[in-house]
Amino acid sequence: TEKIKDLKERILELKKVKNAVILAHYYQENDIQDIADYVGDSLGLSQEATKVDADIILFAGVHFMAETAKILNPSKKVILPDLNAGCSLAESCPPDLFKNFIDQHPDHTVITYVNCSAEVKALTDIVVTSANAVKIVESIPKDKPIIFAPDKNLGKYVMSKTGREMLLWDGSCVVHEAFSLDKLIALYKQHPDAQIIAHPESETHILETASYIGSTSGMIEYVKTNPNNKFIVATEFGILHKMQEEVPNKTLIPAPAKEDNTCACSECGYMKMNTLQKVYDCLANESPEVHVAEDIIQKALVPIERMLELSK
Ligand code: 13P
Numbered sequence: 001t002e003k004i005k006d007l008k009e010r011i012l013e014l015k016k017v018k019n020a021v022i023l024a025h026y027y028q029e030n031d032i033q034d035i036a037d038y039v040g041d042s043l044g045l046s047q048e049a050t051k052v053d054a055d056i057i058l059f060a061g062v063h064f065m066a067e068t069a070k071i072l073n074p075s076k077k078v079i080l081p082d083l084n085a086g087c088s089l090a091e092s093c094p095p096d097l098f099k100n101f102i103d104q105h106p107d108h109t110v111i112t113y114v115n116c117s118a119e120v121k122a123l124t125d126i127v128v129t130s131a132n133a134v135k136i137v138e139s140i141p142k143d144k145p146i147i148f149a150p151d152k153n154l155g156k157y158v159m160s161k162t163g164r165e166m167l168l169w170d171g172s173c174v175v176h177e178a179f180s181l182d183k184l185i186a187l188y189k190q191h192p193d194a195q196i197i198a199h200p201e202s203e204t205h206i207l208e209t210a211s212y213i214g215s216t217s218g219m220i221e222y223v224k225t226n227p228n229n230k231f232i233v234a235t236e237f238g239i240l241h242k243m244q245e246e247v248p249n250k251t252l253i254p255a256p257a258k259e260d261n262t263c264a265c266s267e268c269g270y271m272k273m274n275t276l277q278k279v280y281d282c283l284a285n286e287s288p289e290v291h292v293a294e295d296i297i298q299k300a301l302v303p304i305e306r307m308l309e310l311s312k
């Protein structure tokens, strides 16, 4: 309310004074999305990070996203409201274990989903996001075997779309694995006029119910352009903010999570570690700052640039 409005104004003021830009992911809380200069999916955020003029990038998202912005802007200060904002996918793939895995399959092209640490990117041939994974895997010559990490659900989805076998790392997103198929079917029975749309980090049985599968930006684009008026949305709850702004007259229903989930819908606890107050403090203190070692920046930049090139 008044306090939030005041905090938002102070953030916008400070942003000008400090010559900072705020890049935010769709899973951030609504108030943070409202004060951001750009809100997007992982690909859009990486592309936006290549165009920054400002001195400071405040990244309202999770750690691997801020690292990617740093790798693309090594001379700029990149700050993250809460350094503990991690990701279950990134955590599932420790760089030393991943290196052993790659060493056991030296003939494989290493493709990693952007949801991984900078160290893992440094071991990678090409980075992908949910928006371009199918296209990039299709660009790899058919005779080249592929390692795909860390998301096994996205990996399985890409395998089904491309018909390619890939060696999958056993990682997953806690948020997208929390959807309940039984509850989703029950909800759909109450709303048979709805279309189910899902993020490819979801499990196969959820994806099989979906009329559209894509990245967060892809899902927003789909509800805007599809003539249907009702959608059940299987991804993190935060997306509904911008999505509803885009289609004010359509009905959007969040897909239900399993009984034992902390939230009736699915919320990413890591994304929600960032709060409006922490955004303000972070900008005021120019801290916490995201650091990536020089040699890792150099190595990780190569597969990120390949991805950006292949996404044009
Ligand atoms: P996208 O916004 O790129 O679809 O990614 C979703 C996600 O889980 C980011 O952590």
Ligand code: SF4
Pocket: 027, 062, 086, 087, 088, 089, 090, 115, 173, 174, 175, 176, 201, 236, 268, 269, 270, 271
């Ligand atoms: Fe990671 Fe899943 Fe949260 Fe995205 S929603 S940041 S993949 S834990």
